């Protein structure tokens with residue numbers, strides 16, 4: 373084997389050549405270099421161990437270093453590393469499509485593969501547009517999602533994304549995307565079913581203002597990631613489903629993060645009891661062992677394309693990549709054999725209880741989430757609910773918590789797309805021991821931040 377590049381050289385090469393995501397280029401050479409993973413942990417090039425409290429990027433559901441998944445990739449690469457799904461098929465894509473159809477609720481039986489979450493969202497938008505055209509309703513092309521929700525960065529998905537600082541500099545985006553109120557509940561006037569009602573009604577308001585005959589679909593995550601794990605209040609999804617049905621609008625459940633056990637179910641719509649017309653998914657589909665995404669589509673939506681001349685004029689070279697599909701099949705086998713969704717249901721209360729011990733800290737305002745997916749919203753004073761200024765927020769997250777939690781050996785996410793939050797999404801193999809370690813580190817880092825910031 374060729375001699376590996378030294379640590380110093382790697383940093384120098386990164387500084388000169390690497391362009392990471394959502395990151396200032398000026399800092400590229402100083403990013404940690406992660407070289408290996410094992411279970412809930414990863415290791416940097418100094419051999420230092422970190423608890424991966426974010427599962428990579430909300431995706432390493434079965435944990436790091438799974439030999440079963442590496443073997444599946446190896447076997448598939450030896451047999452057929454690639455062949456397109458453009459007028460051809462291959463066994464791993466066929467088997468995975470059938471497996472996903474068997475796991476997805478209701479009549480979600482048809483699977484279009486891509487390589488990630490954003491292109492699954494693009495696929496879904498194009499598909500609903502064409503579906504309505506084929507059904508004689510070509511005016512329906514608009515979509516509604518929620519404020520601050522993240523659905524990807526390609527120009528169509530970016531239009532659906534509701535984060536102004538990510539969207540605005542790339543205008544004009546694909547026309548026809550609108551954003552409704554999200555279900556952020558902390559410090560809101562409305563709570564519970566009342567919140568569900570106003571948030572669902574806001575979607576209906578847009579449908580009515582735009583004209584139902586122009587609206588194709590509503591895109592929602594079961595638990596909205598950006599903004600800090602915004603859980604749906606009771607009856608929210610039932611109300612949204614009713615509204616969609618009343619106006620002939622389709623419902624897309626963007627489960628890029630929430631599927632494959634993260635919320636204790638293979639598909640998170642099952643947790644909240646609603647039936648989508650399309651599920652978009654990625655990340656936990658392969659636990660990140662290969663890039664793969666999918667739009668799982670109802671028989672009703674596929675119907676105009678079956679036994680007709682109507683062709684979905686959409687394709688991605690790596691759609692249904694054999695290695696990704698083989699890994700996904702092995703990954704789902706692990707999820708099922710080890711009953712990892714069941715494990716999440718078994719331990720989610722323990723996770724929440726452990727996190728809730730942090731409520732005695734002045735900066736800890738709200739702890740919310742479901743399954744193994746939590747956000748901790750930070751405020752200047754939880755007793756008075758005083759919020760941080762923008763400068764304080766930047767100092768707290770970028771200047772203190774982010775570097776300090778990492779230094780203490782925890783990978784989590786600090787973000788301020790809305791109010792400042794710490795986000796956690798550990799691998800589904802985590803248990804009470806890892807929860808304690810997460811909370812021990814967070815307590816230390818937040819306590820230090822309180823001391824520094826007064």
Ligand SMILES: Cc1ncc(COP(=O)(O)O)c(C=O)c1O
Pocket residue numbers: 487488489490491493522523524525593597626627628629654655
């Ligand atoms: C809900 C949701 N949709 C879409 C995406 C985009 O996925 P990708 O980065 O694979 O394109 C993400 C990414 O985090 C996501 O969380």
